[in-house]
């Protein structure tokens with residue numbers, strides 16, 4: 254039997270039973286579409302999170318107190334045991350490395366802030382101007398803690414956009430006084446609205462000089478040192494330098510952890526990549542279900558077509574030819590359903606994109622290809638039983654309907 | 656050349672064994688015109704199925720052109736069926752969704768012949784049964800006699816040496832039946848070996864050799880010097 258004839262015959266039987274064919278196509282299409290939609294959700298989450306991390310700045314390195322065995326930002330990295338604090342002197346020291354462009358201390362705490370009777374609890378960051386440079390924050394108005402440095406507790410502060418709205422309303426905030434804990438600070442600027450960022454919502458934060466934060470929280474220890482390497486290529490060297498310099502200052506004890514933005518990124522990339530693959534796996538179960546449906550419908554169709562199969566065998570069709578015919582049918586259904594499913598999937602994704610423009614729904618290529626291949630493989634696999642049953646038909650019984 | 660020796664075919668029905676064919680022995684030389692008669696249930700169809708390689712004997716041997724058919728693999732049996740044997744059934748067995756031409760084309764499709772060749776030989780075969788002008792008609796658009804003629808064209812399109820017809824006129828009126836008999840007798844006179852199972856003594860009597868079966872046994876084997884005109 255010629256290849257084209259086999260296809261033509263299989264196509265002919267499928268188009269003869271359009272209702273049945275449509276049902277099987279639909280089942281396959283829905284499951285392939287499910288794979289596409291679910292993986293695009295996972296992928297959107299991955300892109301969202303990694304983009305957020307990328308937006309933290311470029312060529313970023315982060316030093317945190319405490320030794321962490323993992324390179325990522327797992328919970329372990331927040332546990333400090335009997336570690337020496339990170340200090341402002343550590344910041345001054347790492348700045349000597351030619352591979353480190355900028356270094357800024359960060360202290361974080363929750364403090365009540367009030368102005369003219371309005372009070373609320375906010376996240377307070379104690380830091381310096383370089384922090385803004387590294388994070389590439391822009392100012393809505395004013396300046397970001399000008400000339401503050403790490404030596405004096407200048408009574409200044411910068412507020413996020415939400416805080417400005419809540420505490421100042423329509424009043425111009427620059428030069429106004431704000432009570433931060435038991436201190437009074439003059440507002441020097443308002444940060445442009447940033448939207449929610451990973452971990453830090455600066456719109457709802459107040460930023461004060463690091464030295465004032467040390468006094469406010471009564472602790473010299475830093476929460477983080479944020480550094481920027483001179484270039485992407487010097488990231489490794491910068492990390493090495495930071496480790497060496499701080500270890501030296503900590504009397505040879507490496508009681509802190511330096512992570513690079515890349516390492517954090519790749520950790521999240523990995524987590525969300527796995528999530529996407531898990532979603533693909535879950536969605537593929539529906540492909541198997543579609544395969545089982547194809548199998549059952551084809552079994553029914555075999556029993557309805559016994560006379561035809563018997564005739565083919567009487568006319569000299571071999572077992573292999575009968576099997577080939579039915580497998581071609583199954584493969585047709587599965588791949589056509591798969592292609593339809595890709596169309597449906599992209600349609601649903603287009604709708605999702607419309608509904609959530611901030612998320613980047615794109616089904617990964619491997620999922621598209623994988624869903625197609627899996628659909629075809631399921632079709633073939635679940636076509637085997639009906640095909641064999643057809644091939645095993647006794648032509649006499651089939652023809653006489655005995 | 657067909658050679659049967661002590662051929663038996665038993666069916667197990669519950670605890671009972673039905674001897675559909677019981678030690679049947681005979682030879683049929685190439686080109687012979689044989690009618691097979693006998694009461695219903697006497698084993699005629701069973702015999703034709705075995706001769707057509709769709710069924711295997713329970714015991715005994717069936718030698719076709721010098722080859723013991725029990726030694727043939729399934730694929731060899733299928734190929735022999737395709738190339739050497741034509742079938743005509745009482746109920747035609749055309750595929751309803753295919754046109755007359757496409758039905759005739761089927762054996763050539765299975766054989767893997769080129770479309771151009773199929774076109775030529777298929778139309779030729781339809782012309783041979785006088786239906787060249789109906790090649791695009793579906794079975795539902797044809798009369799019983801015409802359907803059987805399409806079936807004959809299909810059986811003959813591979814140019815087999817042996818034509819097996821199981822009550823080919825059983826579903827037809829006398830007129831159409833006579834036309835069918837005329838066509839297959841013409842084929843026989845061109846050298847085809849012809850075996851026709853029939854209930855109709857008028858048709859059976861035309862064959863040069865008449866086999867009569869009773870209860871699975873060959874009861875009579877009559878030769879006629881000359882077939883009736």
Ligand SMILES: Nc1ncnc2c1ncn2[C@@H]1O[C@H](COP(=O)(O)OP(=O)(O)O)[C@@H](O)[C@H]1O
Nearest residue numbers: 666668673675694695696697698699700701702
């Ligand atoms: N597949 C089968 N299973 C059981 N019994 C069968 C089968 N085929 C034929 N028989 C029996 O074998 C005998 C001969 O049948 P058959 O060859 O069809 O007779 P005929 O064609 O002469 O009417 C009958 O008794 C029939 O019931």
Ligand SMILES: [Mg+2]
Nearest residue numbers: 696699700701
């Ligand atoms: Mg019969």
